[in-house]
Amino acid sequence: MQTRARLDGEEWVVDGQKVWTSNAHLSDWVFVLARTEPGSQRHHGLSFLLVPLDQEGVEVRPIEQLTGGSEFNEVFLTGARTGADLVVGEPGRGWAVAMGLLGFERGVSTLGQTVGFGRELDGVVARARANGSIDDPVVRDRLARLKVELSAIRSFALRALALVEGGQDSAAGGGAGSIFKLAWAGWHRRLGEVAMDVAGAEGLVTRGYGGPDGGYDLDEHQRLFLFSRADTIYGGSDEVQRNILAERVLELPREPKGP
Template sequence: MDLTQSAADLAFREEVRSWLEEHLSGEFAGLRGKGGSGRDDEFHDERLAWNRHLAAHGWTCLGWPVEYGGRGLSLHQQVIFHEEYARADAPTRVNHLGEELLGPTLIAFGTEEQKDRFLPKIAAVEELWCQGYSEPGAGSDLANVSTRARLEGDEWVIDGQKVWTSLAQFAQWIFVVARTEAGSTRHHGLSFLLVPVDQPGVEIRPIVQNTGGAEFNEVFFTGARTHADLIVGEQGRGWGVAMGLLGFERGVSTIGQQVGFARELDGVIALAKETGAIEDPVLRDRLATARAELEVMRWNALRGLAGLEGGSDSAAGGGAGSIAKLVWSNWHRRLGEIAMEVAGARSLATANAPYELDAWQSLFLFSRADTIYGGSDEVQRNILAERVLGLPKEVKGDLR
């Protein structure tokens, strides 16, 4: 792994930094720090305008091939962009699911007609997407999905329910993992469908979280329809497409996430100095450990990305993505706990009635979910045990 920055990389970093400084001003100046985990539904229209401003200036889809509307930048330059974007405290982008997840999936698995239809609108932030994976009985165990789709003439007809669907209330499209072969079980017989949201057969119900936000939703399909050719990959072989998309989920944007973590840690340290908690040697040691762990996390993430670029790792191969998810989610959850300890007794009461949380209370509450969403700890450990270490598969069912 060679992370030496060339003259071109240094120039690119300065270009990104200067552009963000110039453009995060005027109507966009107030958006710094807006959005993010637990708050991804706030200032949505304003952040959408910002995301379209980025697109108009060529700052979306940086890693996509040029022929599909991207800039074809190197992995190193993509990392630079996400680092500088986070350091500028720029608002969370609203197009993550389309740009970072579905777009690369269509480039890898989609037909040319699907690429022509969807990629330009993703790149321009003209259509937003959400992810129809988890269900009430199939959260971390994605292979247990029960949402079904049947082919009627030239349309798929879909019935079922999805849950924890981020930003569905703002999306025009949803990519859905559905069972398309009657009698199939587990990962067999699943298909990956592209479904329009604005139709009578789709109902969206926001879920209010304990942080007060409502970025998650329940989505109900009752005879919802999509055209027969809006299936990505072969019928019944959607598991491979779904897993390919999850591999893209843990890409270069995670480096920007870690810059955000560093900002949160700096804030907790400042709070410890303000409250005097920094004088506690045990707490001071925990903060120092968190700083060291964050630095190690960054280098491991870069090493994992380098492995993916070099073809030496995959979502089901070397396991870098699963290791990274385990590490950052548990680190972030511990940071939330440290923040509550630093804040002391005041962390137990809301700032204002009826339920106004401060930043540290929101961090603590939302970070409790970090080890569940995006693949729970248990699932990540099973992946590493079975697919990487070659250990026996987990026993299912009655052990008697």
């Protein structure tokens, strides 16, 4: 944790950098996990701050993606300010807030996302029917598997939501969030791969270059394939999720650190 914040009267003064900030170029606010206790180490002494982006000392730099868009951004904070009361939880205990947020992001909050997944799957099936690839038994089997798996993922999310509503933090402490992240991220990535197989030769070419944003002119399934390559990385990579389950749920020895 390199980003730091110090109290100056009634405001926090923040200096540092935040990378992979989704939609920062469209946002008015950003949350920042900053070290607020000098000399603290690791996850201690961090605070979860809410910082307005429309101010001097904040620079947002878009990161161009494979799709040609720039959903992700780098945010540079140089003397940026926010109110002393704009801290979530207690100062110095922001790590717990951040972990709770990540657990929710990986688990229950993606319930709505499964609706979009269903629409994308329907679009791939419709294309398979239109170009005749649905008649290939291998393609048909892969599409059927995706449909069954999506139903299981949706049921898992509903169960997790019910547990949270019942007072059990299944999204974080029990490892359910990590299991769910592995499930839906892998599923979406496989959907993108099947979409390309269904598209066939059409999936290998674009309609041109230099659209409104200067990027590739991709169709919906090309964009799905390229974007879904990131699903197993953002929100915590698959490797991170497996380490969480191994160490915190199965209580296996920690992975040895490199030299």
